[in-house]
Amino acid sequence: MHRYVLRRLLATIPTLWLMLTFVFFLVRIVPGDPAMAILGDSASAEALERFRQQMGLNDPLPVQYFRFLADIARGNLGTSMVTGLPVKDQLMRALPYTLELTGAGVLIGVVLGVPLGLLSGLKQNSWLDYLIRAVSLAGLSVPAFVLAVVLMMVFSVQLGWFPVISSGSGANLVEHLRQLFLPALTLGLIMTAYVARVTRSSFLNVFHHDYIRTARAKGVAEPRVVVKHALKNALIPVITMVGLYAGVLLGSSVMTEIVFNRPGLSGLIVGAMSRRDYTALQSLLVVFALLVVVINLITDLMYGLVDPRIRYD
C-alpha cells in the first residue's frame, strides 16, 4: 500500500511535466495580447512594448519555457502580470474557499444521494423510485448558474436568510457557514442527482449478481443481504463517480463562484484566462491539475478499502 502510494506519486512526475508543457503552450496559442488586456485599448505602442519587455514576453519561447519549468521546480509560482502580486498568495487565499465549497458540495451530494439512490433501488419501479429519479433528473437538467440565481431569489431576496454575496469573509464561524450554504447547496444538489442515479443503478446491478441470489437462497435476511453484500459492491462505481465528480465539481464551481461572488480557485483561473495573465494562468492550472491528481489517487485507494479483491502491488 505504501509502496503503491509512493509509486503513484513518483508516477505523477512525468504526468506533471506533460501538464506543464501542455499548459505552457496552450496558454500561448490562445489569441490575445496580455499587454493590451492589462494596459487597455488606448495604451501607446511604447507602453505596450515596455510591458512586454518587462514581463519577458519578448524572450524566445524556449527561454520562457525553461524559465517556467525552473520556477515550478523550485516551487516558485511566479508573479501575476496583472496584479503584480505573487501567484502563491492569491492561490493560498483562494484555495480554502474552493476546497471547502467542493468538499461541502460532495458531502451534501453523498449524504443525500446515496440513501436516495439505495431507497430508489430497493423500491425499484415504485412511485417513490420514479419520484426520486424524476427529481434527480431535474437536478441534472438545471445549469448551476440557474440554480444559483433561483436559490438567491428565494433564500436571499425573498426570505433574507442567506446573503447573496457569499465571499466567505464572514467574521465568525456562523457567518462563514451562512455564506457557504447557498453555493454549497447549488453544487450539492447537482452532485446529489448524479450520486443517487449511480448508486441506484450500481446497486441494482449488484443485486442481480449470483452471490446475492445465493445469499438469499441460503435464507439470509433481506436487510442484511443489502447491507453486507450489495452495498459494498455497489459502492465501487459510486466512488469512481464521486472521485470523478469531485474533480469536475472543482472545475464547475466557476459558475457558482462567479454568481455568488466567491473568491475561489476556478474563478481565479477564468479571470487569468480572460486577462491573458500567462504567468498566473500557467501556475494556477498546474496547481489545479495537481489537486485533481491527488483526488484521483485517493479515489483509487478507496477501491481497495471497499473491495479487498483489488490489491495494489
Added chain:
Amino acid sequence: MNLRNLLTVALVVVLVAFGSVAAFAQTKVLRYGMAQADIGGMDPHNAPGTNDKTVIDPMFNGLVRFRPGSANPEYIEPDLAERWEVSNDGLVWTFYLRQGVQFHKGYGELTAEDVVYSLERAKDPQRSAFSSDYVLFSKIEAVDRYTVRITLARPVPAVQVLGVLTDYQGGMIISKKAAEEFGDNFRMNPIGTGPFQFAEYVPRQYVRLVRNEQYFRGTPEIEEIVYRFMPELRSRELAFRAGELDIMEGQREEWWVEDISKVPGTIVDVVGPGEMRTLHFNMSRPPFDDLRVRQAVSYLINRDEIVEIIGPSVTVPAYSPVPPGYMAHTDDVERYDYNPQKAKQLLAEAGYPNGLHIGPVIITEVESLLVPMQIIQEQLAREGVTMDLQVVDHQTFHDRIRQNMSNMVLYGAARFPTPDQYLTQFYHSASTVGKPTAVTNFSHYGSVIPGVDHLIDMARIELNQQRQIEMWQLAQRLITRDAPALPVYVLKLVFVRKDYVDLGYEFESTISLTPQFNERTRLLK
C-alpha cells in the same frame, strides 16, 4: 468527549459567534457593485481600463477638476491649484498650488516637486499610457515650493491645456516619494491626495478605500468605500435588492431600468457622457473598399429600431463621428437614415443586385456591444446582406480587430469631450490598425483613401477657437461623406442607488464614467 459535552461546546461556539455578530460596530460604509471581474491596477497614469478609473477616481486630484457631477469642459474649476496665469503669448502657464495639502498615509505635503514629477511621468511613454496628451508640454518646472510652470512648444487653446490637467487619467497628481519608493508596484500602492485612500485589494473580490481624514476640502462623511467586483448583472441586482449593496452599475437597457425603478427606495441615475457605438467599415478590402457598399449598408441600418429595442431613455441616436455633447459636435452632416430602396439601388450599382455577403465580423461577448450587433445583423439579413458573425471573448475581440480580421467593427468609446482624441484615434491615418502607431482606426480611413489628417492636425494647434471649431466641423462633414464608419447611437451610463445615498451634487455626467464620491457624499440612514 461524550455527546452531551460535545453539544455544550457546540452551543457555546454558536452563542459566541452570534454574540460577535451583534457586537460588530456599525461603520458608515458605502458598498459599490462594479460590473467588472477585477481591476488591472490603480496607477492613474497606467491603468486606463474604465473599471480601474472607477476605483482610482476618489484617490487623486488634478491641478484642476471638472465640476462634480459634470463632464463639461466649460466648467473646469480649481482643484490642487488655487489659481493660474497664462503668459501673453499663450506659451507659459503658471499654476499656484494650494498649501498644506497632505498626501495619504504620511507621504508628506504636496509640493511643486510632486506636480512636476507626476506630469513628467504622465508625459513619458515608458511610464504612462497617456503620453500623447502631453507632447506639447516642452518644459515642466517647479518655480518654488508651491508654484509650477508649464511651457508649451506651441500655443494651444486653453481647454486643451486645462483638459489634460484635470483629475482624469494623466492629469492626476501622485506622490513623488511613493512613486519612487514603489516603482512598478505603485499600481498596488497608490498614494494621492483625494478624499479616500487605498486600504485593501483582494483580487477578483473587492477594493476597500478608507476616508482621508486630512482631506483639504474637509473630512469625508463616509468612512469606507468597498468596491465589489460582481460581473454578473443578476447577482449584482439581487445583492442590491437584498440590501447588500448601496449603489451599483446597472444594465444599460430600458427594460431593466424600468424594472429596477419599481423597487422601493431606489434612485436610478441615467447620465452622460456615454459611449458612442460606431460601426467601422474595413476599407482595406472588398466589399467595403467601395463607397457605394458602405453607403448602402449605412442606409440599411435602422437607428430608430435599435434605439427602440435598447430603449430611448438610455440611448441617443448619433449621426456625426464626434459624439453629441462634445465640443464642436455638429449634426449638420450627411445623414444616413434608414432607406432600403436607396440601399438596394446602391448595392445593384456596386454589382450586388442579389444581396451581399460581408464576410467575417468579429464581436465581443460583452452585452453592450453584442446586443446592438445582433440587431444590426438581423436588419441587414432582412435585405439580403449576410455576415459570418463570430462571438469571441473580450480579449480575443480586441486582439483580432487590431489584426484586421474583421470586416466590420462595432466599437464603443468615450473620450475627453473635445473632438481631438476621438477624431485622432478613430480617423487619423496614423492610428490605422497594423501601423506601429496604431490606435483604433479600424476603417483604414486616411490610409487607403485620403482622409482628414490635415484638419485634425491643424485644429489641434489652432488658437482661434472659432476657426478650430470650423475645422472640426468640416472634418465631421468630410468623414460622413466618405462613410468609413457609421455612428449609430450613444449609450448612456446607468447607475442605481438606494435613496439614502446622497452624492452631494447634481449628477448629470461623469468624465471617469463613475459616480464621484467625495467629502460631501453621505449615507442618510
Added chain:
Amino acid sequence: MTEAKVGLSPAQRKLRVFLRNRAAVAGAVLVILLVVVAVAAPWLAPHDPVRQSAANRLKPPGTENYLLGTDRFGRDTLSRVVWGARVSLQVGVASVLLGMAIGVPAGIIAGYKGGRTDQVLMRAVDVALSFPTLVLGLIIVALLGSGVWKMILAIALVNAPQFARVARGPTIALRDAEFVQAARALGTSDLRIMFRHVLPNVMPDIITVSSLWVASAIRTEANLSFLGLGVAPPTPSWGNMVREGIDFLGRAPWLAIAPAAAIFLTILAFNMLGDGLRDIADPRTRGE
C-alpha cells in the same frame, strides 16, 4: 426461463425485455419525438426563430401569435425552442458518442492490460482530466471559434477521458472473473476477450452514465454560453436561451423556463431510454 421464450433469438428476447419496460418505451418515444421536432423545425415553428420585431418585445406567453412569448428582440420563444432542439440534440448526442468512441476503448484496454499500458493511458487521462472542463472548453473555443461542430468537438474531447475512467473501473473487476479466465484458458485473443466478454459487461455502466453525459453536454453548452461563448447568435440553442433568459428571470421568466423545460424533457427522455438499454445490454438481466 419460461417455455414461451425458448424459441426466441437473443435479439428478439432483448427487444421483448425492452418493450416490457414501460418507462424505456416512453423514453424512446420521447426521444423520437424530439428528433422529429428537430428535423421538422422549419415546418413546426410558427415564426422565423431569428426574426426580430421591435414592436413585439417581451410579450408574455399566450399573447396572440406568440404561445410562449417573445424575448428582448421580439423573437418568438416557441420557435426558438423548436429550432434550439436541433442544436442542443446535436451537441448532446454527437459529443457523447464521439467521447465514448474515444474513451471507452481506452478505458477497457487500460483496465484489462494493466501494468505499463494502464499506467501510460491513465496518466494521459489524468493530464486531460486535471484541467477544469470549462477552462479547457474556453481555450478550445478561443482557438477554434464558436460553432456547433466546434462545440461538439470541444465537449467530446473534454469528456472522453471521463469515459475511459468509468470503463476502466469495472474492467479491473472483470479481469479476474471466472468467465474471462475461462476464455483466456481456451486461448481466446485479448482483443476478442475485451470486445466480446468485457465490453458487454462494461456497457451497462457506460450506458447508464452516458445518458447522464448527454445531460452534462447540454449543460456544458449552457455553461459556455454563460461565459458568453456558446453557439453563436442568432442561432438559438437551449443553452444560450437559458443564459439570455436568466437576466430576465424577474421580468420575463418564460425566457429561461421554456428552454430549461426543454432540457429537462430531453434529459428525462434519454435517461428513461438509457435505463431500458441498460437492461438489454446487461447479460444478467433475464427479463424478470
